[in-house]
Amino acid sequence: MLMKIILFAFFIVLSSTVSAKILECPRVNDYQELLEKEQDNWCNSNRFSESANKLFELEVTKFQEDNLLPLLQDNTHDVKWLVRKSTQDMREHAFCFEFICRTLQTECADNKQYTADSEEEVWCNTRAKEFGKIEQRKVKESVIANQKRKSQSNLREKMRAIEVRTLKLFIPQLGKFLAEYRFFTIKAPTFLSKPL
Numbered sequence: 001m002l003m004k005i006i007l008f009a010f011f012i013v014l015s016s017t018v019s020a021k022i023l024e025c026p027r028v029n030d031y032q033e034l035l036e037k038e039q040d041n042w043c044n045s046n047r048f049s050e051s052a053n054k055l056f057e058l059e060v061t062k063f064q065e066d067n068l069l070p071l072l073q074d075n076t077h078d079v080k081w082l083v084r085k086s087t088q089d090m091r092e093h094a095f096c097f098e099f100i101c102r103t104l105q106t107e108c109a110d111n112k113q114y115t116a117d118s119e120e121e122v123w124c125n126t127r128a129k130e131f132g133k134i135e136q137r138k139v140k141e142s143v144i145a146n147q148k149r150k151s152q153s154n155l156r157e158k159m160r161a162i163e164v165r166t167l168k169l170f171i172p173q174l175g176k177f178l179a180e181y182r183f184f185t186i187k188a189p190t191f192l193s194k195p196l
Contacts, residue, residue, distance in 0.1 A: 035107050038051065052124050060131065079147055083143060
């Protein structure tokens with residue numbers, strides 16, 4: 001009975017400390033700032049796709065700099081951590097694409113020159129999903145390249161260690177062998193010319 005109470009208390013404490021991380025786009029301020037600055041130019045029906053593409057391009061560039069490069073160059077974490085981190089980063093990245101579509105539609109809906117069109121919403125969401133697939137591929141390739149680089153570095157270090165150990169064992173023995181061989185080559189002709 002006491003064990004059940006302890007186990008129950010443990011699960012309550014565990015469930016209260018573990019909470020799911022709420023998805024947020026880390027670059028929200030950049031997009032809102034850019035939207036406020038460019039709203040008059042972007043929020044007319046003819047330029048919606050141009051503005052969405054500009055924001056998508058900005059998101060892809062920022063994601064590359066902030067997430068993919070550090071993921072590729074990481075030297076300290078194991079593959080499980082990299083996969084968890086890249087999965088969370090990718091979820092946030094996909095959320096940023098969705099955020100761009102939603103925000104663009106919302107901000108532009110207030111503009112008199114723009115009419116909310118479901119076609120543009122569908123286009124934007126489809127485009128966001130396509131970008132997401134491409135970015136997911138990049139993340140996967142980055143994790144694989146990171147592990148490949150770490151494996152090659154590890155193998156290189158092992159080979160260097162084997163080389164150093166072999167040299168420590170082999171070079172002194174080779175020196176002794178060459179000394180004996182030199183001694184033998186000096187004495188052998190004399191012995192052969194004047195046998196006992």
